[in-house]
Amino acid sequence: MPKFKAKTNKPLDRDYFKYRDRPKKKEDVQLTPCCGIDVDHIDLNVKNKEDWEIIEDHIEEKLRMYSDTESIIPVSCKKCGRLLTYSSKLINKKSLWR
Numbered sequence: 001m002p003k004f005k006a007k008t009n010k011p012l013d014r015d016y017f018k019y020r021d022r023p024k025k026k027e028d029v030q031l032t033p034c035c036g037i038d039v040d041h042i043d044l045n046v047k048n049k050e051d052w053e054i055i056e057d058h059i060e061e062k063l064r065m066y067s068d069t070e071s072i073i074p075v076s077c078k079k080c081g082r083l084l085t086y087s088s089k090l091i092n093k094k095s096l097w098r
């Protein structure tokens with residue numbers, strides 16, 4: 001009698017039956033576990049010196065263009081360093097009028 005190998009002691013869920021006869025398809029979009037960004041998406045990275053210079057230039061230009069902006073924070077993922085967004089702090093005009 002040929003040896004039959006059953007997948008015992010394993011949960012048989014919907015995926016088990018769905019992919020029983022065909023290999024499981026790779027996820028369409030892979031996201032970074034730390035900040036949830038598409039890994040194929042090319043982002044500026046604050047840990048990269050050249051990228052950081054681009055970020056600095058961008059902020060410097062913004063500060064020159066918008067006189068009501070006091071400072072800009074390049075918000076990045078603390079784990080992988082991907083630049084997520086820029087956060088601007090506006091000058092509180094009321095305090096200037098006092």
Ligand SMILES: [Zn+2]
Nearest residue numbers: 034035077080
């Ligand atoms: Zn990240």
